[in-house]
Amino acid sequence: MPWKLSARAEKMNPSAIREILKVTEKPNIISFAGGLPSSRTFPVEAFAEACAKVLRDDAPGALQYAASEGYGPLREAVAASLPWAVDASQVLITTGSQQGLDLVAKVLIDSGSRILVETPTYLGALQAFTPMEPQVVDVASDDKGVVVDDLAAKAADARFLYLLPNFQNPTGRSMSEARRTALLARAAELGLPLIEDNPYGDLWFDQPPPLPLSARHPQGCVYLGSFSKVLAPGLRLGYIVAPPVLFPKLLQAKQAADLHSPGFNQRMVAEVIKDGFLERHVPTIRALYKTQRDAMLAALAREMQGLGVQWNTPSGGMFLWARLPEGLSAIELLPRAVDKGVAFVPGAPFYAGPPDARTLRLSFVTASVAQIDTGIAALAAAIREARGA
Amino acid sequence: MPWKLSARAEKMNPSAIREILKVTEKPNIISFAGGLPSSRTFPVEAFAEACAKVLRDDAPGALQYAASEGYGPLREAVAASLPWAVDASQVLITTGSQQGLDLVAKVLIDSGSRILVETPTYLGALQAFTPMEPQVVDVASDDKGVVVDDLAAKAADARFLYLLPNFQNPTGRSMSEARRTALLARAAELGLPLIEDNPYGDLWFDQPPPLPLSARHPQGCVYLGSFSKVLAPGLRLGYIVAPPVLFPKLLQAKQAADLHSPGFNQRMVAEVIKDGFLERHVPTIRALYKTQRDAMLAALAREMQGLGVQWNTPSGGMFLWARLPEGLSAIELLPRAVDKGVAFVPGAPFYAGPPDARTLRLSFVTASVAQIDTGIAALAAAIREARGA
Numbered sequence: 001m002p003w004k005l006s007a008r009a010e011k012m013n014p015s016a017i018r019e020i021l022k023v024t025e026k027p028n029i030i031s032f033a034g035g036l037p038s039s040r041t042f043p044v045e046a047f048a049e050a051c052a053k054v055l056r057d058d059a060p061g062a063l064q065y066a067a068s069e070g071y072g073p074l075r076e077a078v079a080a081s082l083p084w085a086v087d088a089s090q091v092l093i094t095t096g097s098q099q100g101l102d103l104v105a106k107v108l109i110d111s112g113s114r115i116l117v118e119t120p121t122y123l124g125a126l127q128a129f130t131p132m133e134p135q136v137v138d139v140a141s142d143d144k145g146v147v148v149d150d151l152a153a154k155a156a157d158a159r160f161l162y163l164l165p166n167f168q169n170p171t172g173r174s175m176s177e178a179r180r181t182a183l184l185a186r187a188a189e190l191g192l193p194l195i196e197d198n199p200y201g202d203l204w205f206d207q208p209p210p211l212p213l214s215a216r217h218p219q220g221c222v223y224l225g226s227f228s229k230v231l232a233p234g235l236r237l238g239y240i241v242a243p244p245v246l247f248p249k250l251l252q253a254k255q256a257a258d259l260h261s262p263g264f265n266q267r268m269v270a271e272v273i274k275d276g277f278l279e280r281h282v283p284t285i286r287a288l289y290k291t292q293r294d295a296m297l298a299a300l301a302r303e304m305q306g307l308g309v310q311w312n313t314p315s316g317g318m319f320l321w322a323r324l325p326e327g328l329s330a331i332e333l334l335p336r337a338v339d340k341g342v343a344f345v346p347g348a349p350f351y352a353g354p355p356d357a358r359t360l361r362l363s364f365v366t367a368s369v370a371q372i373d374t375g376i377a378a379l380a381a382a383i384r385e386a387r388g389a
Numbered sequence: 390m391p392w393k394l395s396a397r398a399e400k401m402n403p404s405a406i407r408e409i410l411k412v413t414e415k416p417n418i419i420s421f422a423g424g425l426p427s428s429r430t431f432p433v434e435a436f437a438e439a440c441a442k443v444l445r446d447d448a449p450g451a452l453q454y455a456a457s458e459g460y461g462p463l464r465e466a467v468a469a470s471l472p473w474a475v476d477a478s479q480v481l482i483t484t485g486s487q488q489g490l491d492l493v494a495k496v497l498i499d500s501g502s503r504i505l506v507e508t509p510t511y512l513g514a515l516q517a518f519t520p521m522e523p524q525v526v527d528v529a530s531d532d533k534g535v536v537v538d539d540l541a542a543k544a545a546d547a548r549f550l551y552l553l554p555n556f557q558n559p560t561g562r563s564m565s566e567a568r569r570t571a572l573l574a575r576a577a578e579l580g581l582p583l584i585e586d587n588p589y590g591d592l593w594f595d596q597p598p599p600l601p602l603s604a605r606h607p608q609g610c611v612y613l614g615s616f617s618k619v620l621a622p623g624l625r626l627g628y629i630v631a632p633p634v635l636f637p638k639l640l641q642a643k644q645a646a647d648l649h650s651p652g653f654n655q656r657m658v659a660e661v662i663k664d665g666f667l668e669r670h671v672p673t674i675r676a677l678y679k680t681q682r683d684a685m686l687a688a689l690a691r692e693m694q695g696l697g698v699q700w701n702t703p704s705g706g707m708f709l710w711a712r713l714p715e716g717l718s719a720i721e722l723l724p725r726a727v728d729k730g731v732a733f734v735p736g737a738p739f740y741a742g743p744p745d746a747r748t749l750r751l752s753f754v755t756a757s758v759a760q761i762d763t764g765i766a767a768l769a770a771a772i773r774e775a776r777g778a
Contacts, residue, residue, distance in 0.1 A: 002580040002609060003635055004548060006521070009496040012641040039449035047452070051440040060428035063436070063621035095484050095625075095647040102646045106520050107398040111500065127645040131495050132395070159393060191391040220391060232452035234652040236484075245392055252401040256516040257491045257646070258484040263623040265651060 008131045026338060030375035032362040033343040035169060035318060038292075041285045042232045043272065050271035054264065062264040068255040069093070070239070071266035077273055078225065078239050084215035090241050092250055095261045097199055097226040097238030101128035103253045104195055104222060107246065108159045109134045116154055116161040118146055120350035120359070122169045122197065125162055134159070138353040143312065145175035148182045155190040160222075166209045167200040167317025170350045170361040174315060177210040184217050199226040199238075202282050204316035205290040219243045227269055229318070230282050235265045289318065289365050292372060296320060296364040299376035307383050311362075318365045321347070323358045324383065330360040333386050342378040397520045415727060419764035421751040422732040424558060424707060427681075430674045431621045432661065439660035443653065451653040457644040458482070459628070460655035466662055467614065467628050473604035479630050481639055484650045486588055486615040486627030490517035492642045493584055493611060496635065497548045498523045505543055505550040507535055509739035509748070511558045511586065514551055523548070527742040532701065534564035537571045544579040549611075555598045556589040556706025559739045559750040563704060566599040573606050588615040588627075591671050593705035594679040608632045616658055618707070619671050624654045678707065678754050681761060685709060685753040688765035696772050700751075707754045710736070712747045713772065719749040722775055731767040 054062050069075065070093025078093075079086040094100045101124065109115060109132035117125070119138040129136065139161065140150040146163060155161075165175040175183070187194055196213045214221035218241075226238040242250050254260075293314065300311055300322075308325030324330060330346035337343065347359025367375060443451050458464065459482025467482075468475040483489045490513065498504060498521035506514070508527040518525065528550065529539040535552060544550075554564040564572070576583055585602045603610035607630075615627040631639050643649075682703065689700055689711075697714030713719060719735035726732065736748025756764060 002582045003497070003632075005635075005638060006495065006497055006499045006502070006548075008499075009638045009642070012638060012645070014637070014641060034454070036454055039453055042448060042452045044444055044448040044452070047448075048441060048444045051444070052437060055433055055437045055440070059431060059433040059436075061623075063431045063433070063623035064428055065423070065425055065617075065622045095650075098645075099647040106395065108392070108395055110395045110397075113395070124645075124648070127641075131642065131645060159395075193391045228454075233454045234450075234452035236647060236649070236651040243392075248403070249394060249398045249401060252403060252516075253398070253520065256401070256487075256513075256520060258488040258625060259513070260625070261484075262625040262651060262654060265654065 008133055011130060011133065029338060029341055029343050030367055030371045030378070031343045032364070032367060032375060033345045034366060035363055036366045037229055037233060037318070038288060038365050041288065043277070043281055046272045046277065047232070047268060050268045053271055054267045058267065062267045064263065066260045066263040068251055068260045070261065071263060071270060073274070074266045074270040077270060081278075082215075082241065083211060084218060086241055090244065090247060092240040092242065092247065092254060093261050093266060094238045094240055094254065095258055096228060096233070096236040097197065097224045098124055098128060099257065100224040100238055100240045101125050101197075103240065103250050103257065105129045105132040106253045107249045114158045116151070116158050116192075117352050118163050118168065119353065120170055120347060120355075121162065121352060122164060123350050125197065126352060129162075136352045138351065143173050144179045145173065146183060148179070148186045151186050151190060151192065155192045158192060160193040160195045161187065162195040162197065164197045164200070165213060166198055167203060167314055167319070169200070169317075170319055170345070170347060171321040172312060172314030172317050172319040173321070174209055180210055180213060180216070184213060187220065188217070194221045195224070196221050197224045199224070199229050200317035202230050203286060203289055203318065205286060205293065206315060209316065214241065222246065230278055230285065231269060231272065235269060237261060237265055237269055286316075292364045292367070292369060293320070295369040295372045296362065296376065299373050303377050303380035304383070307380060307387065309383060318363050320362045320364055322360050322362060323356070324360070325387065326358070328383070328386055329357045331357065333360075333382060336386055337379055337382040340378040340382045342375040342382070344379070397522055400519060400522065418727060418730055418732050419756055419760045419767070420732045421753070421756060421764060422734045423755060424752055425755045426618055426622060426707070427677060427754050430677065432666070432670055435661045435666065436621070436657060439657045442660055443656045447656065451656045453652065455649045455652040457640055457649045459650060460652060460659060462663070463655045463659040466659060470667070471604075471630065472600060473607060475630055479633065479636060481629040481631065481636065481643060482650050482655060483627045483629055483643065484647055485617060485622070485625040486586065486613045487513055487517060488646065489613040489627055489629045490514050490586075492629065492639050492646065494518045494521040495642045496638045503547045505540070505547050505581075506741050507552050507557065508742065509559055509736060509744075510551065510741060511553060512739050514586065515741060518551075525741045527740065532562050533568045534562065535572060537568070537575045540575050540579060540581065544581045547581060549582040549584045550576065551584040551586065553586045553589070554602060555587055556592060556703055556708070558589070558706075559708055559734070559736060560710040561701060561703030561706050561708040562710070563598055569599055569602055569605070573602060576609065577606070583610045584613070585610050586613045588613070588618050589706040591619050592675060592678055592707065594675060594682065595704060598705065603630065611635065619667055619674065620658060620661065624658065626650060626654055626658055681753045681756070681758060682709070684758040684761045685751065685765065688762050692765050692769035693772070696769060696776065698772060707752050709751045709753055711749050711751055712745070713749070714776065715747070717772070717775055718746045720746065722749075722771060725775055726768055726771040729767040729771045731764040731771070733768070
């Protein structure tokens with residue numbers, strides 16, 4: 001075989017989660033594992049109407065090659081939707097916000113350069129950054145996000161700090177107003193750029209989260225947003241909001257990566273959202289997910305009594321973070337849980353540094369309330385069994 | 390500003406073509422510049438029916454996160470459509486074939502590693518490869534593609550040779566049967582992997598092109614295909630066929646790049662093509678483009694008499710390659726042509742090495758026959774004027 005792989009390809013590994021999820025592919029399993037929005041929230045009728053309208057009114061435009069920046073009306077709608085002054089010229093439409101991470105990595109990471117991440121952090125971001133061969137350093141984090149006092153020792157020469165301030169994946173935690181203020185002050189002192197990833201920010205349950213970091217310091221932040229959680233992931237549309245100093249390079253990287261995101265999909269979404277649709281639709285998602293979070297919290301309180309399991313209470317988003325009692329490993333627990341008909345994702349793959357093997361992520365949005373009740377009971381049974389083993 | 394760009398970002402430049410095309414954005418200009426399929430060929434009705442059917446029958450599947458490999462029935466349809474034995478497990482669906490180039494670059498190119506390209510070659514490939522910082526070496530090429538005898542001196546340690554054997558962008562030329570045989574023999578001797586890009590292969594005018602290189606040596610070739618020229622580019626769907634030794638790494642790179650290509654679009658295309666649609670549809674594209682090529686050849690013969698302009702006769706695809714008389718530069722000619730109402734793309738940006746400044750690319754597929762007549766007359770007038778200047 002004449003093929004010689006690049007050094008970065010040698011470093012790529014199959015997603016740990018992907019491999020783990022293979023054991024969950026048994027029929028009839030209740031899955032808290034995937035980060036899949038509930039398909040009940042997909043506005044199918046609105047999509048069908050928008051498809052028909054786009055193809056009736058502007059098929060040549062929707063089906064032809066198009067500008068790498070994205071479809072003008074969609075860029076304008078994104079800019080108008082954000083809670084700070086954003087010009088449409090700063091908005092780059094991406095093929096899902098995962099592509100935003102790929103473009104950021106290309107434009108900001110050199111082989112060996114240092115980047116900072118939360119502990120734990122979004123696995124997909126680690127996968128997007130890895131091909132550019134950074135040195136990934138994790139910053140101490142608590143239930144309010146990164147611990148600001150841990151930054152000074154780690155920020156020297158760092159290209160950026162990547163973080164998800166709202167309803168983080170995997171932990172579901174959010175940064176408080178005070179923590180955001182402190183972080184921005186310290187980042188400014190240290191000259192540390194921020195990459196703010198906010199796919200879940202609209203999915204709040206009781207009150208909106210504090211303003212994004214980017215709203216407070218737009219020149220020092222790149223902001224990543226997504227339509228995957230408020231409309232549907234299968235259209236693969238997200239966006240980057242970048243300061244003018246970075247925009248042209250991100251655009252060139254975008255053009256080289258896939259020329260542009262599908263113009264047809266961009267027009268569909270622009271058509272669906274143009275008359276305030278999201279203001280009516282997103283509250284229904286919030287209400288559904290809040291009900292399911294409450295069901296999971298109630299089931300945990302009921303089923304985990306006396307087992308020494310800890311968990312948090314996310315105020316939005318899709319995930320809850322739990323920790324097994326001392327001596328148990330989430331990775332070792334998984335096959336036992338699957339045997340009992342329930343799946344989750346162990347926390348370890350989300351750590352850039354040494355993992356806490358007792359942690360696990362539970363999604364409360366894919367399964368129904370009835371499935372949540374059954375699944376958490378099954379999980380408790382697996383833990384009980386593991387403790388006795 | 391705290392931002393520090395990566396070395397690769399510093400090397401990225403705005404697409405020369407993009408900048409050049411800005412001067413062509415005057416209203417009422419006849420453009421032979423862009424590589425845009427004729428929107429008359431887009432099967433709008435079939436798309437509309439497919440959208441409605443997909444959303445009616447399988448909205449949750451079409452709109453949810455999906456496998457990075459692509460939609461199974463589409464992978465199977467691609468495998469079945471190729472003229473050699475391809476298993477669906479070797480097919481990776483990409484966000485346009487441009488993304489195939491990005492993934493190939495990530496998996497095979499290290500900073501400073503040597504890659505070989507045709508003279509001239511597809512500019513979008515150079516843009517996709519550049520971020521991985523290769524040393525790009527151009528191989529001598531004639532009207533039948535790469536000159537095989539130029540390979541030995543350049544192939545040492547080369548990661549691959551990238552080429553478009555059919556109706557190449559930008560020249561429109563094709564590799565003969567004999568040249569393909571000779572190339573494969575030499576590549577095997579030299580241990581040189583091939584990246585075969587074939588977006589135009591179905592657009593033949595009189596007879597199908599010779600078998601792809603990948604059909605003859607599947608273990609030594611990566612094959613890139615696209616739906617952009619046979620259905621529509623605005624859906625952004627292409628594919629890679631890779632030998633099993635490379636597939637897992639390309640798949641990991643794909644997952645990190647955008648998780649997966651839009652499942653909705655993949656189902657639309659699978660639905661449209663499932664009953665032999667392309668066998669009825671593609672011949673209509675061939676007939677249209679042949680008519681337009683013939684119109685351009687006739688107009689060139691009529692209008693360029695005595696001007697010392699040379700051009701080739703592509704046997705398929707979208708482009709024709711022309712060469713101005715000695716002393717003229719296509720880049721300098723362009724503003725003069727635009728003043729007269731016609732645009733083209735100068736050849737220089739397509740050269741990885743020293744360019745032939747007299748060359749230019751003419752697309753015969755976007756403009757109508759009447760526009761081709763008017764546009765070529767205007768181009769001749771511009772050349773006449775430039776010769777006199």
